[in-house]
Amino acid sequence: MDLETSNLNPSFGLLLCWGIKTFDSEETFQGRITEKDLQGETAADLDIRLVEECANVLGRYETVITYNGTTFDIPWLRTKALRSKIPFPIYGSIWHIDLFKVCKSRLRLGKRWPSLDLVCAYFGINWKTRTDWDDWLLAMVRADEKSVNSIVEHNYGDLMATEEVYKRMSPYFKLTRTSI
Secondary structure (H helix, E strand, C coil), X not given: CEEEECCCCCCCCCEEEEEEECCCCCCEXXXXXXXXXXXXXXXXXXXXXXXXXXXXXXXXXXXXXXXXXXXXHHHXXXXXXXXXXXXXXXXXXXXEEEHHHHHHHHCCCCCCCCXXXXXXXXXXXXXXXXXXXXXXXXXXXXXXXXXXXXXXXXXXXXXXXXXHXXXXXXXXXXXXXXXX
């Protein structure tokens, strides 16, 4: 699972794109912001459709794998869902593997915080894509189609990269039962 947002703080940010990929499968779910979303009457309305879609798809899984999802993706989405009274998976309903924690404790790559970019570069995983800052801004302000497509492509790359990192690292850690 991966989110692309306009701000690290859900109180001020919009969900621009989300993605969930079924492990070892082609099945991928993604949602993207549209011009219609940006016409909401209140700030909470602007990305409510995306938050609801993502929470609903997330609820179909027994386990979710993220990269830094413990401190970002899961709490960000939960915060938005609770504000808008959207049902969100409760504690114990979905198990969570955060590869950031795994890589931080199992690898020594010369940085204190091993980003997904750094881990992918080290392993030669080429799924990561770059997006222009203009794309983030144009997606947030007017849901510009070209910009949103660039962010969706970036999100898909993050999903594929996360799966590859999991495959590389899975022999080196014990799965623990941690809930979202």
